[in-house]
Amino acid sequence: MKLDLLGDRQRTHYCGELRKSHAGRTVFLAGWVARRRDLGNLIFLDLRDHTGVIQVVCNREVSAEVHAKAEEIRAEYVVGIEGEVVLRPSDTVNPQISTGEVEVMARTLLLLNEAKTPPFPIEDDIRTSEEARLRHRYLDLRRRRMQHHLRLRHRASLTVREHMTAHGFVEVETPFLTRSTPEGARDYLVPSRIHHGHFYALPQSPQLFKQILMIAGYDRYFQIVRCFRDEDLRADRQPEFTQVDVEMAFPQRDVLFDIIEQLMEKLFALIEAKVRRPFPRLSYDEVMERYGSDKPHLGFGLEWKRVNLPEGAGEKLHVRQPIKVLRVPGWATAARSQLDKLQDLARANAADWFSYAKVGDSEIQSPLGKILGEEAVRTLAAGAEAGAGDLVLLLGLKSGSGAPGPQQRLDAASGELRLELARKLDLIKPGEWNFLWVVDFPMFEYDEKAKRFAAMHHPFTSPREEDLEKLESDPAAVKARAYDLVLNGSEIGGGSIRIHRPDIQKRVFSVLGLTPEKARERFGFFLDALECGTPPHGGIALGYDRIIALMAGESNIREVIAFPKTASAVDLMCDAPAPVDPEQLDELGINIKN
């Protein structure tokens, strides 16, 4: 097939913008053929670019040459069309497309390129396997949905840069080839050719660099930056992902929260969504009790309460105090099988005691009635503030199960049950944006396996000033000046006020079991910097992919990343990772085992 050259022709309009007002104009359009409808001497082409679709008419009586070329055209061929925009005959107007009142009478058709028959149709709402989409990502990205997502992402990045700049933040780039810090996530390593046996690491985040920029007097810093973590993937986790990284000197938490809340308001305005400010703030302890999660979805009620069973009941039932109770409004009609499923879910989450009470107008029905007496069950239901027609769930841990962290286990199970109930009862409404700050995280969590404390956020997070004296004596009770930003049950950001004093930094390292020598070996450069006039500082990192995904209405961040990886961290399009030539390995001084 003979192809035409584009020459010096320039596109005059995009396909999707043509309207009645363009009638009579001669235009030159360029794009992909979405569909061809061949009626014999009359051929219709749907020409597509990223703005939309326009119908092109190839009539043998108008141009035999155009018609002959149109006969050869197939889906996804690349063409240029010169012709006149004309009003469609009134009975052939297509109200389903925005350009449906007009069409282009082709006078010239440039056949710019052919295309193989695509493995899947380039259309919206076409179910195609993830595998096929990722393998042929260039075709998947051609679809309107992906075009929309990536263009939304672009506008969001402009919004971030405008907003942060307006608040005096400066974007500074930090290295991708940096030093491995074994704390935290597994690093991606890059071997050094010049220094055999030495490795760079790709940053898990620019944490230390941004703190050093504070020390260097950059005052307010931000960066839209790629981060790398060699950990297993999830719907909301890719090995490389993007953060909006923010840090400020002389921080007041409320000032930072306000800047971020305003940013969220502007971002969600891009999708015409209203955001209520200020965002609620709840302590870690509170959300764990009420929602059983450190990233609760606030879009529906269902709040747990910690209560004690009546005197002696704990012993009778062999249950630890306290238990948790939850009122499920209007679900006294729950079927036995549904309750059994909830019990299974509780057990699967290591909460091995489960019961319930169905509150009627005058009676109350519960398996506990026989053991505790109806009055005790009523007291429990009242504790859950349940009324007629409500169901009360009771969740606890059997006594004698000696596993550690019982309260945490109970909380975690209660959170899972809460989410399952919300799904089952269809309480999660789309189009609502429930932001939340979770504050006052514990400073440390005890690592049972390693038999030591680990930083819950990271080792540079400042303890609350009032907790400083407990740092060594009772680490578990120390709260950090750390906070997470949560949206509809997703953690979309996290940060803290940092330690700016070397003496406190050293004490925290010591609690973490890091000897001064080890600390110096790993973070020596940072400790040196810390001693050179470090201002109080703090910041936050926002999960950019997750935010865009929520804005786009997607539950998987792959949908807002141009070239993502599969659940096994493979790029199906370019087949990475892949073996390399022995010469390349040799140059790096690397032998592959076995």
Place this chain on the structure above:
RNA sequence: GGGGACGUAGUUCAGCUGGUUAGAACGCAUGCCUGUCACGCAUGAGGUCGCGGGUUCGAGUCCCGUCGUCCCCGCCA
């Protein structure tokens, strides 16, 4: 590392308690068609049933292993 779901034509899927030549829709090819827009009509091509092994007279179907995709747990300071 563990658990679950899936894997059949280019695509999305059906295929019963194992039984003759593995089907459908869309797509694709060829022909006809001047107002279609998911064009229509006619004809046709297209399959290592993910891969390997086993059971059986006989396996898309049962068993074992393996690979891939998705979701979850662990992991993600």
